[in-house]
Amino acid sequence: MSRFILRRVLYSLVTLFILSATIFVIVRLTGDPLALMAEASARPEDLDRIRHQWGLDRSWPVQYATFMQNAFKGELGKSFNYRLPVSELYFQRLPNSLTLGIAATLISLLIGVPAGIISAVKVNTWWDYVAKGVALLGLSIPGFWLGLVLILVFSVWLRWLPTSGAGDWRHVVMPALALGWYFAASMLRLTRSSMLEVLGSEYIKLARLKGLPDVVVIAMHAFKNALIPVFTLAGVNLVVMVNAAVIIEVIFAWPGIGRLLYEGIFQRDFPLVQGVVIMAGFMIVAINLVVDILYAFIDPRIRLTR
Amino acid sequence: MTRVAPLLEVSGLQTQFFGFGGTRVVKAVESVSFSLDEGETLGLVGESGSGKTTTCLSIVGLLPRGGRIVGGSVVFEGEDLTRKSQRELRRVRGRRIAVILQDPMASLNPLFTIFRQVAEPAFFHQQMRGRTLRARVQQLLQAVRIPSPEWRMRDYPHQMSGGMRQRIVGAIALAGGPRLVIADEPTTNLDVTIQAQYLDLLKDIQRQTGVALIFVTHNLGIVAKMCDRVAVMYAGRIVEQAPVRELFDTPRHPYTRALLGSVPKLGSKEPLYSIAGQPPNLASLPAGCPFHPRCPEVLARCATDEPKDVHAGDDSVARCWLVSDGVARS
Amino acid sequence: MRRPRFEARVSFRVLAVVLLLLAAVSTALPLASPAGAAAKGKLVLAWHAGFASRWLDPQEHDGTATPDNFFTALHDALIKNQGTELYDHLALAERFTVAADSRSATFTLRKGIRFHNGEPVTPQDVKFSYESYRGAKADVFKKKTERVEIVDDRTVRFQFKEPFLDFAILFGTANVAGPGWVVPEKYYKQVGADGFKQKPIGAGPYKLVRHEPGVKVEMEAFDGYYRPVHVKQLVMTAVPEAATRVVMLERGEADIVYNVPGELIGKVSKLPGVTLAPVLSGSFFIEFPGFQDPKNPFRDKRVREAVSLAIDRRAMNQAETAGHGRVTGNWINPDVQYAIEWPEFERNVDKAKQLLREAGYPNGFDVDWVTPLPTFYSRGERIIAQLREVGIRGRLQTMERGIFFQRLQGGLKEFPGTQIILHGVRIAGSWSFWYEGYFKCGGFNSRDRICVKDLDAKFDQYERSVSPTERKKLAEEIQRGILENHYLVPVFRHAFVNAIGPRVVAQKWQDVFPTVTTGYAYPWEDLKVKDQ
DSSP, rough: OOOHHHHHHHHHHHHHHHHHHHHHHHHHHTTTTTHHHTTTTTOOHHHHHHHTTTTSSSSSHHHHHHHHHHHHHTTBBBBBBTSSSSSHHHHHHHEEEEEEEEHHHHHHHHHHHHHHHHHHTTTSHHHHHHHHHHHHHHSOOOHHHHHHHHIIIIIIIISSSSSSOOOSHHHHHHHHHHHHOOOOOOOHHHHHHHHHHHTTTTHHHHHHHHOOOOOHHIIIHHHHHHHHHHHHHHHHHHHHHHHOOHHHHHTTTOOSSHHHHHHHHHTOOOHHHHHHHHHHHHHHHHHHHHHHHHHHHEEEEHOOOO | OOOOOSSEEEEEEEEEEETTTTTTEEEEEEEEEEEOOOOOOOEEEEEEEHHHHHHHHHTTTTTTEEEEEEEEEEETTTEEGEEEEEEEHHHBBBTTEEEESSSEEEOOOTSSHHHHHHHHHHHHHHHOOOOHHHHHHHHHHHHHHHSSSSTTTOOOOGGGHHHHHHHHHHHHHHHHHEEEEEEEEETTTOHHHHHHHHHHHHHHHHHOOOOOOEESOOOHHHHHHHHHHEEEETTEEEEEEHHHHHHHHHHHHHHHHHHHHSSSOOOOOOOOOOOOOOOOOOOOOSOOOOTTTGGOOOGGGGGTTTOOOEEEEETEEEEOOOHHTOOOOO | OOHHHHHHHHHHHHHHHHHHHHHHHHHHSSOOHHHHHHHHEEEEEEEOOOGGGGGGGGOOSSSSTHHHHHHHHHHOSSEETTTTEEEEEEEEEEEEOOOTTSEEEEEEOOOBBBTTTTTOOOOHHHHHHHHHHOOOTTHHHOOOOOEEEEEETTTEEEEEEOOOTTTTHHHHHHTOOOOBBBBOOHHHHHHHHHHHHHHHHOOEEEEEEETTTTTTEEEOOOOOOOSOOEEEEEEEEEOHHHHHHHHHHTTTTSSOOOOOOOOHHHHHHHTOEEEEEEEEEEEEEOOTTTTTTTGGGSSHHHHHHHHHHOHHHHHHHHHTTTTTTTOOOOSTTTTTOOOOOOOOOOOOOHHHHHHHHHHTTTTTTTOSEEOOOOOOOHHHHHHHHHHHTTTOOOOOOOOOHHHHHHHHOGGGGGGGSSSEEEEEEOSSSHHHHHHHHSSSSTBBBTTTOOOOOHHHHHHHHHHOOOOHHHHHHHHHHHHHHHHTTTSSEEEEEEEEEEEEEETOOOOOGGGTOOOOOOOOOOOGGOOOOOOO
């Protein structure tokens, strides 16, 4: 088990290296940030001074080496725009994004998984068609439209919820719903197909032949097996929601990381964009690691062989 | 002479599969009748697709999607199972009739312990709990000759060998204390050496518990060893039914004869005999006797009229015009 | 025995009356400073984009008409633009004079002015703010200033190397430069430039309560301010999505909302209690990069005039800002020094076609690209449609804002062939700042695309001149030169349409947006909200 964990950690580190190098290069390919950073009347000397100040006049490999060195110390550079260390900005916004991400993940699980199970158990019946229809809607309805409609209905007409921004639980409901809705659809489809596969297996047949009640067959025998791929998806979804829910965050003026990244891109705030993407990558890798280890706890086959 | 009522009496069982919105009908089981006494072993023999498994699943009422019993009756312990609801059948399954499936690895849930899976029938049907349950599981595992059962019951399926897994499936079958066990090709996936052990085990258990056994197989050697009576199936019908000795000595149906003929003889240098033609397409069977296109002894009549059951000998039934014509060839 | 009791009763009564009188008087007198007693309520401003932390620090003013929305709440200047005063409203200074030869300027600070941390505003702070200023136009100030003298404990004199005629305008216009905005020297050095941007301290009407970078700035009335501050809590929050801003207004979650886009203006104007505030803002004008090239069709004045005749300015105004903008003659707005008046240009498609025929283009010609200022792509589309009517065919080129400016600053090589650029600029301070950056050969944004030699020569003369009369004359000549020759074609002055919610006290929208040099709602201390 420890060897298993060790190997996973090693792969994760390699992935992170590749990710950091890639994002480093790509961000610099978008062009010179000086045009946006300097004021309108800046002279070339001013631009050079600013360039030097931020270390942008050094060669790329040198910049990369410095960046990685600092990254290991936990410093991800300083934002051009906000004049704060990127890590500080990131962690300042992280709780907001986590709140939204977790709420949206919960919603996607609460809607998607039961619907997927029902859809699989009652395959090709009305339940199934309705569920598939819901999934289609979820994947097709654009997030910004749904977000605006939710605001219109719940904030303006019904006056139940506040329009935007962060605050108490009432502020989270609509953005989480708008965000989770899309992912609920993919959860539904995955749960459905996973359940269908499991329900067709021999051990389910035997469980039925044992005369076990349907509930036990589905909820215990089938569900636990079907859940495994759903976990992976939930983990990846969570990371995406935390780091890249740009549209929802812009519409709801949610002070999250997605918005930070989006504004950073438009402002050519290199350190910010780099830092956020690295953190996001780190999070994906970490979540994958956690999920892998969780698998080992759920599935004895992984746990007990090597 | 009064006969004790048979444990299981299947009469004229007809099972069909409806696919493609009801447009395609597969007649999987067509008028199958047989009976089984307490403690008796019936062998169900035939090629793949002959309806053996469907017959078994029909007995317990657990047909796959699209399947339905459209005629006949299955009287078990005096009650017609075809008239029962799924809820009532669930009380029969695992408790009074148990099933052993072919692939032992696939039959066991990889995420649950052996204990859990063996205990379930006793837990749900007999409401056993706690120490009684543990004792029962241990006893069952011992009965199927699993060494150190108190340790092994904490293991998971993937930690056991194929032979052990199949024995555990056997233990599961016995857990509810059934009167009838249906074993659907239980040894097909096992090594030959393990097969013999397993069959011995089954026989022992049968002797000890007096349970009746329906043994589905395509292996005539196993039939000879295990069964009291044999039913040969072809295209969803039982073409011949007889006590095992009689079947091997005087096979009446050409198909039976062909089957026996195709068993390779040890040391023989003759080319292997195989039955000419293709297995039948159950969605579109030919008129008359379903075997007639491949029958080496076909008559003109066979193409138009389907033969009926003909009783012959002591306890045998055959469905062939040859038999009814009184022309008994050997 | 009776006598004493009677006297006691009388004295009791007298005492009671005196106490009552005192109580009445005390409630009528403002015992605390103006700000503290009056400040109440909360006002929320929904800002229409993200915001950079450096906008809270006037020392690094980026020269755009954006940071002033923020730092005018937290900071204050010696003189500034407020109301109809373009740059010389007395703020921290109670008196200022510019020498007749424009070689020095002297300011006297008010008595008793303080920073938010209680420290007094001293001439030393003024000197520090000026000398360490590194934002827009810092080079100009540094080049022309000889020294900053502290004359006494309230007086500062700026001594220049040569006559610095534009000093007051540059110094006092918040959307041009920032050295006149006084920051506390000790605190600034203590926390450093970056720390200051997170937790700024100034002498403005509001002090910082909380700063969430890019999200929200929460401020509270500073009771040490020398003018009364009416609203106690001022919150500026970033809401980039227009529909969400409008909904916040509807729901009362925001009291002032900036930048209502064209398609939502109708809806907002119908909301109960909501007033539209269409503030005139940036000027849009057309440039013909490299038009002096003999191969460029725009070298011919008639062709340029044809473009001017073809543009339907009124339709543009109507479609883009629901008619709230202004169709211009001169694109240099009247609140800027030396701007001249110019009649509205006519629209005459037939005359335009006639001119093109005369110039040798009976069937019109093709333009490689028409590039509008991002993100005003629809305006570019309209220009293209209007020009097509007279036979000038062009294609729209869209690009991201950063790229646009990069290419402008890259010069003519970034705009090869025959091209048209639709600029949009908020012109502030003096007309010459615009000329310097957008027209002059070598200007930061104009580079080598225009370069009209005789006008540039006049401009050099203007810059060297020390006579205001001469300057004014030259300014007018140059503008006339541009307008008569159609070197640039003005389109319209667009409206930065804001909206005021019902809680804000206002008879008309100008009560909330009184400062003509800006599109933002300052001076902040004058805003009032209704009682709950």
